Amino acid sequence: MTQVPNVRLADGHDMPQVGFGVYKVPQDETVAAVRTALDAGYRGVDTAVLYRNEAEVGRAVAESGLPREELFVTTKLWNDRHGYDSALAAFDESLGRLGMDYVDLYMIHWPVASLDRYVETWRALLRLRDEGRARSVGVANFTEGYLQRLIDETGVTPVVNQVELHPYLNQPELRAYHERHGIVTEAWAPLARGGKLLADPVVTGIAERHGRMPAQVVLRWHLQHGDVVIPKSVTPERIRANIELFDFALDDDEMAALDGLDVGERTGNHPDNVGP
Numbered sequence: 441m442t443q444v445p446n447v448r449l450a451d452g453h454d455m456p457q458v459g460f461g462v463y464k465v466p467q468d469e470t471v472a473a474v475r476t477a478l479d480a481g482y483r484g485v486d487t488a489v490l491y492r493n494e495a496e497v498g499r500a501v502a503e504s505g506l507p508r509e510e511l512f513v514t515t516k517l518w519n520d521r522h523g524y525d526s527a528l529a530a531f532d533e534s535l536g537r538l539g540m541d542y543v544d545l546y547m548i549h550w551p552v553a554s555l556d557r558y559v560e561t562w563r564a565l566l567r568l569r570d571e572g573r574a575r576s577v578g579v580a581n582f583t584e585g586y587l588q589r590l591i592d593e594t595g596v597t598p599v600v601n602q603v604e605l606h607p608y609l610n611q612p613e614l615r616a617y618h619e620r621h622g623i624v625t626e627a628w629a630p631l632a633r634g635g636k637l638l639a640d641p642v643v644t645g646i647a648e649r650h651g652r653m654p655a656q657v658v659l660r661w662h663l664q665h666g667d668v669v670i671p672k673s674v675t676p677e678r679i680r681a682n683i684e685l686f687d688f689a690l691d692d693d694e695m696a697a698l699d700g701l702d703v704g705e706r707t708g709n710h711p712d713n714v715g716p
């Protein structure tokens with residue numbers, strides 16, 4: 441079974457560098473997929489209210505028999521629950537569905553700047569952190585400007601920002617901002633959702649040289665950049681392959697070739713454009 445290394449967050453907690461994403465994993469397939477992932481060695485699971493499978497994630501964790509403290513469970517506050525009291529209530533509902541008494545990481549899913557309530561929501565997350573019910577608190581889809589406002593108005597920097605990131609969207613300025621502020625970069629859609637990136641000749645060429653799957657090459661590129669990755673799959677062989685990343689390495693030329701694929705292309709929305 442693969443042992444996944446941890447990254448240390450600025451608040452002192454450890455987070456597995458590879459976790460299992462469950463966006464678009466149907467409810468009736470979630471328990472099996474998460475169990476396959478846990479059996480393969482994943483210890484992080486990334487869910488959200490939006491994904492409608494928090495309860496199934498909780499069931500898979502419970503049925504696995506693994507000690508809760510060995511797992512790192514993330515969930516997120518959805519866009520319709522911004523605001524202090526609303527966020528606290530939304531968190532309780534998520535914990536209830538997960539059947540847990542804490543989560544390892546609670547995140548604001550999108551800033552929804554048009555509502556102008558994300559600072560208030562962040563204050564609620566800080567309370568949950570202080571109560572120990574969310575061990576760590578972070579954000580997703582925050583640009584530099586939104587992050588800076590949280591820091592300026594509350595004095596507390598999110599420990600993780602989960603953003604769309606892959607070789608077609610490398611976001612070098614945002615990465616540099618994260619580095620300056622001690623924020624861990626977590627890549628969503630690390631495989632660019634399994635589309636044309638995995639057939640790109642640069643990726644397939646490197647994969648052939650190493651005798652690896654294209655997805656493993658892309659995930660290895662993330663790890664060497666220091667990203668946390670949360671690839672999603674419902675296919676058992678892929679779930680297992682996506683953490684077999686620690687027995688090969690990309691050289692500088694291969695990293696540079698993959699860096700060179702950046703065209704700023706998103707598979708999802710720009711954070712400025714996501715409304716309630």
Ligand SMILES: NC(=O)c1ccc[n+]([C@@H]2O[C@H](COP(=O)([O-])OP(=O)(O)OC[C@H]3O[C@@H](n4cnc5c(N)ncnc54)[C@H](OP(=O)(O)O)[C@@H]3O)[C@@H](O)[C@H]2O)c1
Binds near residue numbers: 581602628634656679
């Ligand atoms: N914060 C946010 O706003 C946000 C947004 C999107 C996603 N996320 C999180 O990030 C996670 C990952 O992102 P994502 O699910 O959008 O995309 P992804 O992980 O980049 O790609 C998933 C797709 O790639 C395929 N795939 C997986 N492993 C593969 C392999 N080894 N070879 C070939 N194809 C492979 C999967 O197919 P099969 O399943 O059919 O095997 C699926 O279609 C999500 O599950 C979620 O937890 C967060």
